[in-house]
Amino acid sequence: MKVALLCSGLGNVYRGHEVFARDLFTLLGDSVDVTLFKGGGEPAPREWVIDNIPRNAGCLDYLHVVASPKWAAAIAEGERCRIEGETFAYAALKPLLEGAFDVIHCLEREVCNIIYDNRHLFRSTPKILFSNGGAIPARDLPRCDFVQEHTELNLSYSAKGKSFLIPHGVDVNLFHPGVVSDFRAQHDIPQDAFVVISVGAVAYQHKRMDYVVREVAAIKDAYLLIVGQETKDTAEIKALGKRLMGERIIFTKVQHDDLPMVYAAANVFTLGSVFETFGIVYIEAMSMGLPVICTNHKNQRAIVKEGIFIDVSKSGALTKALRDTDRSTLAALGQRGRKIVLEHYDLSVLKRQYIQQYQAIASSPTSLAVYTLKNKLASNTRNAIRSAARWVHGRAE
Template identity: 60%
Template sequence: MKIALLCSGLGHVARGHEVFARGLFDLLRGEVDITLFKGGGEPAEREVVVANLPRRAACLERIHFTGSPHWAEAIREQERCRIEALTFAYAALRPLLEGGYDILHCLEREVCEVLYAHRHLFARVPRIVFSNGGAIPARSLPPCDHVQEHSAWNLRQSARGKAFLIPHGVDPQRFHPGVPAGDFRTRHGIPADAPVAISVGTLCYWHKRTDHVIREVAALPGWHLIAAGQENEDSPAIKALAERLMPGRAHFVTLAHEDLPQAYAAADVFVLGSLFETFGIAYIEALAMGLPVFCTRHPNQQAIVQEGVFLDMKQPGALTAALRDTPAARLDELRARGPQIVQRDYDLRVLRAQYLQHYRRIAATPAQLPAWTLRRRIAANLRNLLGRAGRVFGV
């Protein structure tokens, strides 16, 4: 059984999506014949760097769009990601065709679409698995053979007969309450006795809503905020907002994933301003570290976090009130329960067996190309007739 795991963003950015790809590869590389196809970085054993047009390429800096200026950055970011994934997918075709893989596990929908459309090129037709990192409902899923969902809420909306559930996981040996904060507070000018909230995610308006978190924490005298994440075009304005509302109390850091535990250890609580997450790896990292989680009251997040402080993130002042008024005894309960939840449901060592079980099942499933049926014949004839009519009438 040979598996190809494909992630175009890996090597370019370090969001939860890419953390998942790296973590899954490292989890399984000693257990199964798996190769990681990534968009950037250096080649390594069983790691193939695929040439592509990365989302941060200078030639993509001036994308034209039609729409509300409020969504300008979100639209441009989506288009940059789409181009990166498409160029990655076509460039990956040759090594995939030469590799003889049984399973192609795709993390981007564009990659999944391209490979599924070209599966007839493979000497042995692979099974194509899509990891649904965007909570795409069944009607909008890309064509694929199997779908990995990451939560029970997402599974209920997915494609029946194709979908299976394996949540994101975390390594409790790296993320746990005993991790020392070291000199993190000192290096960033955070007083030893100051209450600190940490938010982990891209510094932006349109998804993680970093500006909302800043406004809510700024209203609490003496509180500090650690905002750890990738920067983008929104980031300068967000930093300026923090400097205006809470000067000296907001600390922006971009960290390698292996350095995140120390940042979590320097905080007292975890907050995320987004209104919905497909999963949110940062939630379970915070749980594993023993941090109380303050997040949106969405059924998906409630099912994933299980025990946290859930609130209406759209409501101004709700996060401020929750941070200020949640009883200390309740916070202590959450600090104790988080690591227990992770050990039971999200420990990578537990999830490893689930991945191997599903991969073996999928690899044993016969792969079939579309059959030439009467329905397909009629559809092809109709397309040909419409094409001829268009040429004749100049349509």
């Protein structure tokens, strides 16, 4: 069984989505014949770097969007992702056609649609699997044979008959309590200081890092660590942090393998998101033995299970939770969080589920269209409509 794992963002951006791709490839590498197709970085054994126009490419700086100012930035980002995905998918076709893969596992919607629409080019038709990291509802899913969902809530909204559940996971041997860290010493943080950590893109939208800054700033003597990719909002959020917290706030970026050393410097984890389709950082923090304070959304309640759940849309909610929860309660939540991760999100446990699903998918029937009288009639009807439209257009001219 040969598997191709496709992630156009890997090597171009750093988010939980790309962490998932890298972790899955590493997890399965000694048990499955898997090849990683990534959008950037360096070539490596069983890793293809596929040419594409990255979403953060300078040539896209002049993207023209016709939309309300309220939505213009989000639409522009969607266009950037579309361009990256589509250019990546077409460039990946040749090595995919030559690779004789049984399963092609896609992590981006645009990539999945293009690969699925070109299945007829393959000598042996592969099965197309889509990982629905964005919690896309059934009506908007890309064309594919199977869908992986990461939570029970997302599964309930997914395509019936071809969806299955395998949650995100975490390397419990990398992220664990007791990691030795000199991060506090490096940044002159007192050993007895109360330290809050938040991991995610330093942006106003979605991760709402400005909210986290304001809420933690109200806690006397508390320190805040913000770890994440920079965005167009980062400079303003950094300025806000320095104005409100001075030297008590630290912004940093680290490689994923070094992240445990930063978690180990903290006492509690929080995220300002109102909703996350999953949130790998939650389970990373829990695996480190950190208590989690997060949104009261039912998806996060189902994932975190035991944490402090608040209405993060309300000013003062995070401040109150941090101020009113005693240290012993936080410590107990951290201990239970680690146990929850070992039971539900340990990658070594999830590995068996992935292998079983890949085997079932690879052995499933192929769903390529075949020529039938029904297809012929449908094709003739479409051709007649197109011919009539051309005739009407010609008469109008």
